[in-house]
Amino acid sequence: MNLNLKDQRKEKYLFKTIYCGECKQRKSCGKLSRAFCCPCQYQMELEKAQEYSSYQQVYQRKVKEQQDSYQQLKLLREYSGCKQCGSKEVDAYDLFKKGQLICQPCLISKEGESSSPISFLEQQKWYKKSWGIDLTEWLENFSQLPVNKNCVDKWKRDRNHLKSCNCLKQKAQETYLLFSNSLKESEKKLKECQCETSKKVRVDYLDSAASGWTYCEKCETKIESAGHHGVIKNRNSPSFWGLEAKEKVLCGNCLEGKKEGMPSLRKAEFNRYRKTGRL
Ligand SMILES: [Zn+2]
Ligand SMILES: [Zn+2]
Ligand SMILES: [Zn+2]
Ligand SMILES: [Zn+2]
Ligand SMILES: [Zn+2]
Numbered sequence: 112m113n114l115n116l117k118d119q120r121k122e123k124y125l126f127k128t129i130y131c132g133e134c135k136q137r138k139s140c141g142k143l144s145r146a147f148c149c150p151c152q153y154q155m156e157l158e159k160a161q162e163y164s165s166y167q168q169v170y171q172r173k174v175k176e177q178q179d180s181y182q183q184l185k186l187l188r189e190y191s192g193c194k195q196c197g198s199k200e201v202d203a204y205d206l207f208k209k210g211q212l213i214c215q216p217c218l219i220s221k222e223g224e225s226s227s228p229i230s231f232l233e234q235q236k237w238y239k240k241s242w243g244i245d246l247t248e249w250l251e252n253f254s255q256l257p258v259n260k261n262c263v264d265k266w267k268r269d270r271n272h273l274k275s276c277n278c279l280k281q282k283a284q285e286t287y288l289l290f291s292n293s294l295k296e297s298e299k300k301l302k303e304c305q306c307e308t309s310k311k312v313r314v315d316y317l318d319s320a321a322s323g324w325t326y327c328e329k330c331e332t333k334i335e336s337a338g339h340h341g342v343i344k345n346r347n348s349p350s351f352w353g354l355e356a357k358e359k360v361l362c363g364n365c366l367e368g369k370k371e372g373m374p375s376l377r378k379a380e381f382n383r384y385r386k387t388g389r390l
Contacts (some may be wrong), residue, residue, distance in 0.1 A: 131306075140305040143297055149304035156297050163290035170283035177279060181256050183210060187231045188250060193217055200228035243267075258282055327362035334362055346390050353377040363390035 130148075131137045133155070137148035144152040163169050183206050192199045193214035204226035205213040215228035231246075238246040242263045249256070257263045258278035266272040327334055327347075334347055349356035352366060353374040361369075363385060370378060384390040 136308060138307040140307070142300045142304055142306075148306040149301055150306070153297055153301050156294055160290050160294045163287055166284060166287045169287045169290075170280060173279055173283045173286070177256060177258070179207075179210070181250075181254075183207065184231070184234060184246065184256070185250055186210065186212060187229070187234065188247065190231065199232065200230045203227045203229040327365055328358040328360050329365040330362060332362040332364070334360060346384060352381055366390065 131139055131151050133147050133151035137150070139145055139148045139152075143149045143156075147155065162172075187201070187206065190199060190201065190212050193216070196214060196216055198214055198216045200215045202213045202215045202218050202225045205211045206229060215225055218225040235246045238244050238249075242257065242260055244257065244263060253273060255273070257266060258276065259282065262272070262276060262278040265276075265278070345351040347360050347362065347366075349358055349361055349366065349369065352369075354366075354369055354372050356369065358365075366381065367385065370381060373381060381390070
């Protein structure tokens with residue numbers, strides 16, 4: 112496969128706008144999501160809901176998140192900048208997921224891509240603008256971050272608020288209810304689903320001209336396939352040639368190797384296809 116990652120992602124995106132990004136077989140009716148068909152979307156929500164199945168579980172996670180972001184901001188504040196380029200911007204993903212400070216500009220020039228940049232200065236501005244607090248001061252004086260804007264407002268009225276702050280518990284409760292309610296909601300909507308199921312096998316990607324292509328499942332040769340709807344041409348489907356194969360898409364050469372398994376009429380036609388270069 113000689114396509115670079117960026118192109119593949121673009122193609123995936125193009126594809127998603129037409130067929131479900133998960134099963135690639137159904138056209139979403141949009142009741143639950145545009146990107147995924149209702150059955151797939153519901154399945155994903157169900158899995159997600161398991162992570163939020165009890166209040167206690169949600170609360171524990173919120174506590175952890177809260178502690179993590181406090182640590183990350185402290186780390187960011189102490190960062191003296193990249194030794195190579197002097198930048199104080201780090202890769203946001205590495206910071207959030209691994210608590211690591213990795214220079215974002217250097218990451219871009221080395222790997223050609225990265226998540227968004229984040230710096231203490233920019234965070235400080237955000238906290239000032241959105242919550243009206245001085246982040247430096249806060250990190251120096253308190254061992255936790257305010258939970259949300261509401262928490263900040265309470266603290267502004269009562270400087271002892273943090274000692275009895277219930278905001279995180281409230282937030283956990285809200286999140287928990289949100290998930291259980293939205294699952295019920297989705298269950299209802301699922302009954303009205305009108306997603307279109309296609310019996311034909313669809314390709315995973317569309318190229319930038321929006322014509323479909325896929326790969327032979329055996330030798331990975333690129334196979335051009337039919338236009339905008341990404342339906343694989345019959346000629347590349349083993350079942351079209353009367354073969355019982357686990358693969359759904361095969362190139363001409365790989366089908367040739369299975370020719371003996373074809374019913375004779377199909378085999379004759381297959382030979383014709385090969386001779387005229389259609390396969
Ligand atoms: Zn689907
Ligand atoms: Zn750097
Ligand atoms: Zn609070
Ligand atoms: Zn649907
Ligand atoms: Zn092949």
